[in-house]
Amino acid sequence: MNTWHNPSITEAASLLTTDIEHGLSDKEAKKRLERYGQNKLRKGKRFSALAIFVSQFKSLVIWVLMGAAAVSAALGETVDGIAIIAIVILNAVIGFFQEYRAEKAAAALARLTAPHCRVVRGGHSVVVAATEIVPGDILLLEGGDLVAADARLIQASVLRINEAPLTGESQAVGKFTGNLPPETPLAERKNMVFLGTSVTGGTGRALVVDTGMETELGHIAKLLETAESGETPLQRQLNRVARLLLWACFGIVALIFSLGLLRGIAPFELFLSAVSLAVAAIPEGLPAVVTVALALGVQRMVQRHALVRRLASVETLGRAQVICTDKTGTLTMGEMTVRKLITSESLYRVTGEGYVTEGAFFSGNIESPPWKIPELLALLRASAACNDAELTLIDDRPGIVGDPTEGALLVASAKGGITRAIIETEMPRLAVVPFDSDRKRMTVIRSRESRSWAFVKGAPEVILHRCTLIRTGQGVRELTEIDRSRLLQANTLLAHDALRVLAIAERPLGGFSFEDGMVVNDSEIEQELTLLGLVGLQDPPRAEAKAAVGKCIRAGIKTVMITGDHPDTARAIGHELGILGKGDEVLVGAELDRLDDEALKERVAQVSVYARVTAEHKLRIVRAWKSLDAVVAMTGDGVNDAPAIKEASIGIAMGITGTEVTKEAADIIITDDNFASIVAAVEEGRGIYDNIAKTLAYLLAGNTGELIVMLSAVLLGWPLPLLPLHLLWINLVTDGLPALALATDPIDPDVLNRPPRHSQETLFNWNFLKLTLLTGLLTAGVTLGVFAYELYIDNSLEQARDAAFTALVIAELLRAFGARSEQRTIWQIGLFSNLRLFLIVAVSFALQLAIHHVPMLQKLFQIEPVTLNQCVVWIGVGSIPLIILELRKVIRRPQTKKV
Numbered sequence: 001m002n003t004w005h006n007p008s009i010t011e012a013a014s015l016l017t018t019d020i021e022h023g024l025s026d027k028e029a030k031k032r033l034e035r036y037g038q039n040k041l042r043k044g045k046r047f048s049a050l051a052i053f054v055s056q057f058k059s060l061v062i063w064v065l066m067g068a069a070a071v072s073a074a075l076g077e078t079v080d081g082i083a084i085i086a087i088v089i090l091n092a093v094i095g096f097f098q099e100y101r102a103e104k105a106a107a108a109l110a111r112l113t114a115p116h117c118r119v120v121r122g123g124h125s126v127v128v129a130a131t132e133i134v135p136g137d138i139l140l141l142e143g144g145d146l147v148a149a150d151a152r153l154i155q156a157s158v159l160r161i162n163e164a165p166l167t168g169e170s171q172a173v174g175k176f177t178g179n180l181p182p183e184t185p186l187a188e189r190k191n192m193v194f195l196g197t198s199v200t201g202g203t204g205r206a207l208v209v210d211t212g213m214e215t216e217l218g219h220i221a222k223l224l225e226t227a228e229s230g231e232t233p234l235q236r237q238l239n240r241v242a243r244l245l246l247w248a249c250f251g252i253v254a255l256i257f258s259l260g261l262l263r264g265i266a267p268f269e270l271f272l273s274a275v276s277l278a279v280a281a282i283p284e285g286l287p288a289v290v291t292v293a294l295a296l297g298v299q300r301m302v303q304r305h306a307l308v309r310r311l312a313s314v315e316t317l318g319r320a321q322v323i324c325t326d327k328t329g330t331l332t333m334g335e336m337t338v339r340k341l342i343t344s345e346s347l348y349r350v351t352g353e354g355y356v357t358e359g360a361f362f363s364g365n366i367e368s369p370p371w372k373i374p375e376l377l378a379l380l381r382a383s384a385a386c387n388d389a390e391l392t393l394i395d396d397r398p399g400i401v402g403d404p405t406e407g408a409l410l411v412a413s414a415k416g417g418i419t420r421a422i423i424e425t426e427m428p429r430l431a432v433v434p435f436d437s438d439r440k441r442m443t444v445i446r447s448r449e450s451r452s453w454a455f456v457k458g459a460p461e462v463i464l465h466r467c468t469l470i471r472t473g474q475g476v477r478e479l480t481e482i483d484r485s486r487l488l489q490a491n492t493l494l495a496h497d498a499l500r501v502l503a504i505a506e507r508p509l510g511g512f513s514f515e516d517g518m519v520v521n522d523s524e525i526e527q528e529l530t531l532l533g534l535v536g537l538q539d540p541p542r543a544e545a546k547a548a549v550g551k552c553i554r555a556g557i558k559t560v561m562i563t564g565d566h567p568d569t570a571r572a573i574g575h576e577l578g579i580l581g582k583g584d585e586v587l588v589g590a591e592l593d594r595l596d597d598e599a600l601k602e603r604v605a606q607v608s609v610y611a612r613v614t615a616e617h618k619l620r621i622v623r624a625w626k627s628l629d630a631v632v633a634m635t636g637d638g639v640n641d642a643p644a645i646k647e648a649s650i651g652i653a654m655g656i657t658g659t660e661v662t663k664e665a666a667d668i669i670i671t672d673d674n675f676a677s678i679v680a681a682v683e684e685g686r687g688i689y690d691n692i693a694k695t696l697a698y699l700l701a702g703n704t705g706e707l708i709v710m711l712s713a714v715l716l717g718w719p720l721p722l723l724p725l726h727l728l729w730i731n732l733v734t735d736g737l738p739a740l741a742l743a744t745d746p747i748d749p750d751v752l753n754r755p756p757r758h759s760q761e762t763l764f765n766w767n768f769l770k771l772t773l774l775t776g777l778l779t780a781g782v783t784l785g786v787f788a789y790e791l792y793i794d795n796s797l798e799q800a801r802d803a804a805f806t807a808l809v810i811a812e813l814l815r816a817f818g819a820r821s822e823q824r825t826i827w828q829i830g831l832f833s834n835l836r837l838f839l840i841v842a843v844s845f846a847l848q849l850a851i852h853h854v855p856m857l858q859k860l861f862q863i864e865p866v867t868l869n870q871c872v873v874w875i876g877v878g879s880i881p882l883i884i885l886e887l888r889k890v891i892r893r894p895q896t897k898k899v
Contacts, residue, residue: 002216003182004150004152004192004209004210005152005179005180005182005184005189005191005192006179006180006181006182006184007179008179009152009154009177009207012152012207012209013207016135016136016207016209017136018136018137018138018207020138020154020207021120021123022120022122022123023119023120023121023122023123023136023137023138024121024122024134024136024137024138025121025122026121026122028136029121029132029134029137032134032135032136033132033134035134036134036135036211036212036214037211037212038131038132038212039130039131039132039133039134039148039149039211039212040130040131040212041212041213041217041218041221042212042213042218042221066085115129115130116128116129116130117130117133117139117140117145117146117148118139118140119133119137119138119139119140119208120137120138120140120205121137125140130148130149133148133149133208133211134208134211135208135209135210135211136207136208137149137207137208138154138205138206138207138208139151139193139205139206139207139208140203140204140205141159141193141199141203141204141205141206142199142202142203142204143199143200143201143202143203144198144199145198145199146196146197146198146199147161147193147194147195147196147197147198147199148195149195149208149209149210149211149215150192150193150194150195150208150209150210150211150214150215150216151192151193151206151207151208151209152191152192152206152207152209153175153176153177153191153192153193153204153205153206153207154177154204154205154206154207155177155203155204155205156175156176156177156202156203156204156205157202157203157204157434158201158202158203158434158435158436159174159175159199159201159202159203159204160172160173160174160175160199160200160201160202160403161173161175161193161197161198161199161200162197162198162199162200163187163194163197164328164564164638165196165197165637165638165639165640166186166194166196166197166216166217166220166638166639166640167186167187167564167614167638167640172200172201172403172404172405173187173190174190174435175190175191175193175202175204176190176191177191178191179191183590185589185590185612185614186216186614187564187589187612187614188612193206194215194216194217195211195215195216195217195218196217196639200402200403201388201402201403202434217639219615219616220615220639220640220642220643223615223616223619223643224642224643224646224665241696252707252711255711256710256711256714259714259715260714263714263717290692290743292740292743292744293688293691293692293695293743293744294314294315294688296743296744297314297684297685297687297688298314300684301314301668301680301681301684304677304680304681304684305670305671305672305674305677305680306668306669306670306671306677306678306680306681306684307655307668307669307670307671308667308668309666309667309668309669310667313650313651313667313668314668314681314684314685314688315685315688315689315692316631316649316650316667316685317633317650317667317668317681317682317684317685318682318684318685318686318687318688318689318756319631319649319685319689319756319757320557320631320632320633320649320650320682320685320756321556321557321558321630321631321632321756321758322557322558322559322560322625322630322631322632322633323552323557323558323559323560323632323633323635323678323682324560324562324618324621324622324625324632324633324634324635324644324648325559325560325561325562325634325635325636325675325678326561326562326563326635326636326637326638326641326654327539327561327562327563327565327570327573328539328563328564328565328637329637329654329656329657329673330635330636330637330654330670330673330674330675330678331541331542331545331561331573331577331579331675332539332540332541332542332545332573333353333354333539333540333541333542334354334539334637334657334673335353335354335355335404335407335408335539336404336405336407336408336500336537336538336539337350337352337353337354337408337411337537337538337539337540338350338408338409338411338412338535338536338537339499339536339537339538339540340494340499340535340536341361341376341379341412341533341534341535341536342487342490342494342533342534342535342536343373343375343376343379343471343472343532343533344375344470344471344472344473344483344531344533345375345472345473346363346368346376347363347490348361348362348363348368348376349361349362349363350362350412350415352411352415353540353542353543354398354411354540355391355398355399355400355407355408355411356398356411357391357398357411357414357415358415359412359415360415361376361415361416370416370417371416371417373473374471374473375471375472375473375532375533376416376533377416377418378471378506378532379504379532379533379535380412380413380416380418381413381418381423382455382457382504382505382506382532383409383410383412383413383457383504383535384409384410384413384414384418384419384420384422384423385423385427385444385446385453385455386442386443386444386455386456386457386504387406387409387410387420387444388402388403388406388432389401389402389403389406389407389409389410390402390410390420391407391410391411391414391420397656405500405502405537408537409457409502409535409537412535423446426448427446427447427448427453428446428447429444429445429446430445430446430447430452431444431445432444432445433445433525433526435458439458439462440458440459440462441456441457441458441459441462441463441526442456442457442458443455443456443525443526445509445525451508451509451510452508452509452510453506453507453508453509454506454507454509454525454526454529455504455505455506456504456505456506456507456526456529457502457503457504457505458502458503459502459503460487460488460491460501460502460503460534461488461491462503463503463504463505463529463531464484464487464488464503464531466505466526466527466528466529467479467505467528467529467530467531468528468529468530469528469529469530469531470483470530470531471530471531471532471533476530479531483531487503487531487534490534491503491534494534494536495568496568496572497536497538497572498538498566498568498569498571498572498573499536499537499538500536500537500538501534501535501536501537502534502535502537503531503533503534503535504531504532504533504534504535505529505530505531505532506529506530506532507525507528507529507530509525538569541573541576541577542674542675542676544674544675544676545577545674545675545676546576546577546578547676548675548676548678548679549577549578549579549675550578551679551752552679552682553578554752554753555682555752555753555754555755555756556754556755556756557682557756558605558608559579559608560579560607560608560609560610560621561573561574561577561579561608561609561610562609562610562613562617562618562621563609563610563611563613564611564612564613564614564640565611565612566611566612567586567588567611567612569611570586570609570610570611571586571609571611574586574608574609579608579609580608580609581608583606584606584607584608584609585603585606585607585608585609586607586608586609586610586611587603587607587609587610587611588610588611588612589610589611589612589613589614589617590612592610592613592617592620592621593617597620597623597624597627600620600621600624601624601627601628604621604624604625604628605628614640615639615640615641615642615643615644616643618634618636618640618641618643618644619643619644619647621644622634622644622647622648623647626647626648626649629758630649631649631650631756632648632649632650633648633649633650633651633652633678633682634647634648634650634651634652635652635653635654635670635675635678636652636653636654636658636662637653637654637657637658637662637673638658638662639662641653641662642662642665643665645662645665645666646665646666650667650668651665651666651667651668652666652667652668652669652670652678652681653665653666653668653669653670654669654670654673655669655670655671655672655673656671656672656673657673658673668681679752682752683747683751683752684747686747686751686752686756687747687748687751689757690745690747690748690751691742691743691744691745692743694742694745694819694820694821694822695739695742695743695819697768697771697772697819698738698739698742698815698816698819699735699739700772701771701772701775701776701779701815701819702730702734702735702775702776702779702812702815703735703776704772704773704775704776704779704780705775705776705777705778705779705780705783705808705811705812706722706727706730706780706808707776708776708777708779708780709721709722709780709783709784709787709804709808710722712780712784713784713787718787718788718791719791719797719800721783721784721787721800721801721804721805722801722804722805722808723801723861723862725860725861725862726801726805726861729809729851729861730805730808730809730812733809733813733844733847733848734808734809734812734813734844735812737840737843737844738812738813738816738837738840738841738844740840741816741834741836741837741840741841742816742819742820742834742837744834744836744837745820745834745837746833746834748821771822774885775815775881775885778811778880778881778884778885779808779811779812779815779881781880781881782807782808782811782877782878782880782881783804783807783808783811784804785877786800786803786804786807786874786877787800787801787803787804788800789803790802790803790804798862798863798864799864801862801863802863802864802866803870803874805861805863806848806852806863806866806874807874807877807878808878809844809848809878810845810848810874810875810877810878810879811877811878811879811880811881811882813841813844813845813878814841814878814879814881814882815881815882815885816837816841817831817837817841817882818882818885818886820834820837821889822889823889823892824889825886825889825890826886849866849871851863852864852865852866853865853866
């Protein structure tokens with residue numbers, strides 16, 4: 001039953017057969033514990049460390065590489081085989097540690113449960129383990145407690161609950177004991193308390209109605225179990241590559257072997273050449289290249305406040321088409337802040353964000369120091385005087401203890417030079433009339449200048465009704481109807497700006513008695529007050545968030561704000577940040593409930609802001625976007641965000657305010673809780689994809705050239721131009737090392753000025769295949785050309801193979817410089833802008849020369865020393881593919897968009 005907020009307390013107690021005064025007996029509690037089970041969340045399916053490690057070898061590309069390693073070992077190329085196996089194991093170890101951590105979300109959920117709590121058993125207050133609480137228990141609550149179960153309130157005295165982890169509501173929620181309609185959304189069930197939330201103030205007594213997996217938190221745990229992250233686009237791409245290479249290798253071996261037999265080539269020699277070529281066709285360096293590209297990107301992302309938990313998720317983020325983001329703490333500071341003050345004379349704008357006590361006061365564009373404005377100073381002094389919060393440091397960051405709204409008032413007062421210490425020294429507290437949701441006001445009595453003063457704050461309409469005077473720059477005067485009308489109008493305008501408005505007042509007292517800090521005749525104190533002004537508070541947008549949203553728009557990424565806050569607040573923040581554009585909609589959770597999945601799928605693209613949503617709503621929104629084949633990122637910090645974060649294409653958690661549940665379900669953790677850092681991570685993701693794409697193009701184009709060389713020789717009836725060892729050397733020197741350098745290429749500064757790639761877009765599009773084939777033909781052309789010249793002009797097979805081998809290596813190495821961009825030429829990019837690549841090419845040239853002149857290597861590779869004239873000629877011939885491809889860029893430039 002999830003409508004416990006609807007029946008009366010008596011009806012709820014009757015349904016649970018419990019006595020709301022005396023609670024359950026110990027005997028009955030034990031029976032119910034056996035019936036309902038322990039009050040804890042079920043742990044998700046767990047896997048052994050061995051099972052997780054074995055699962056890393058399921059990828060097809062891994063099996064292809066292991067096959068290549070076996071063949072290399074069979075051919076006697078033990079070093080090459082060991083290198084391939086080392087690459088496979090390295091990737092498996094990295095994947096193991098990522099996945100081992102990724103399945104901890106259910107355990108983190110369980111840690112939110114309070115270890116002990118107070119309940120009424122047999123008419124007595126006792127402390128029991130939270131796991132032993134059962135439906136029907138009477139739970140006792142006070143400030144600082146974690147709520148141990150879902151419960152219906154029986155009594156509430158100034159009770160306020162922080163429900164942000166569960167609902168996303170940024171303000172502490174005041175509670176009462178009345179009934180609510182059945183359709184009341186979760187965030188507005190003010191007669192209930194929920195497992196995993198915390199008491200910020202007041203006391204309460206509640207009837208436990210649900211425990212364990214039947215609680216709202218348990219419902220989220222069930223959603224988390226159903227959420228599936230699935231393969232990333234990068235993983236799908238690599239598996240496609242593996243399948244293509246696998247079939248290509250089988251075809252190559254069969255074709256070359258068949259044609260060679262027809263020509264009468266010795267079977268063993270033919271077998272060695274065919275299998276060597278098949279091994280060479282597999283870019284075994286690709287997993288290492290991908291790992292290096294991702295790992296270097298991860299290092300850069302750490303510097304930009306993004307911590308990556310799954311390497312493959314970096315590239316996925318680069319594909320993001322939609323970012324669904326929580327409001328509180330991500331787009332906003334997550335800390336209530338005074339934004340505006342209104343006195344009898346003026347409206348003041350307050351600068352500074354969050355709980356940092358640095359800021360200024362402006363009237364228009366003129367800075368207005370409070371110590372020069374008596375009425376403003378009086379407003380700030382009363383805001384600090386009527387307050388129960390305290391400013392403190394939490395993990396070396398400014399924070400508050402107590403109600404966030406009161407904390408914001410203290411921060412504003414401190415900006416004006418009035419601290420809590422000053423207030424307590426100059427005006428010792430005598431008594432308090434606590435805030436009450438029915439009264440909508442709070443009063444603190446203090447001793448000031450040898451007499452008692454009452455400082456009052458509350459809802460403007462309530463406080464104004466009790467005021468007869470108003471403080472101005474010239475002193476105190478009568479509050480007129482014109483004043484009331486103007487201030488009520490100001491209250492309305494502030495509320496339309498999504499500001500929470502409080503009125504602050506004071507009065508001197510006489511003839512009142514106080515006992516033990518409580519007011520005896522409080523009904524008379526909160527009368528004939530002197531109004532000091534209005535205070536407008538808000539959880540403000542982050543300074544960087546608007547610019548980051550603008551970057552998303554330019555990058556073709558839709559930003560969707562999802563929050564548990566009130567629709568008016570959500571709409572105002574959406575407009576301020578630029579998320580709500582022309583034609584965009586705001587959808588409330590209650591409306592979303594009336595849409596089935598198909599209707600939501602049709603409407604989801606038009607909705608930019610969701611308000612008053614639950615964990616299930618967030619999950620549905622993410623699934624609706626995924627059903628449109630969109631790559632969707634989901635950000636959040638609360639427990640209610642975890643299922644959607646796990647379901648999303650890329651899950652992002654907040655590192656500072658995020659719960660452990662959310663962090664464990666996420667792929668990426670933002671360490672500064674800033675939306676701008678998410679956009680920076682998208683930029684890195686796009687750059688990493690570009691590097692992987694250009695590296696794969698370079699590798700496959702080189703392998704294509706080698707295949708064309710060997711196939712052409714067989715078809716033409718020529719001797720094989722390259723020996724098996726030549727192919728393996730080319731694979732190592734011209735593929736592996738330059739490819740690793742390409743993977744570290746600097747990110748294009750314009751990477752965010754183009755639309756995201758579609759989730760189904762493949763690397764193997766027509767343009768990719770055309771360029772790969774063209775490059776392979778050019779490389780093969782120059783190789784076959786020098787081979788034919790040396791074979792038929794100089795009549796030397798050894799010299800012909802020597803020339804083909806060296807020309808192919810040179811062509812591949814030089815082409816690495818041009819492979820850095822499909823549009824920009826080498827001189828536009830800069831030859832030395834990737835110093836790693838330049839040095840690797842230089843070292844590879846030196847190694848190629850070395851095998852020509854070291855006697856042992858000469859014999860091994862069956863080659864001769866190279867003369868200076870030969871070196872110049874072969875470099876010239878090897879430059880031809882690069883020159884043609886660079887000229888193609890110049891010719892095509894007017895037809896292509898610079899990226």
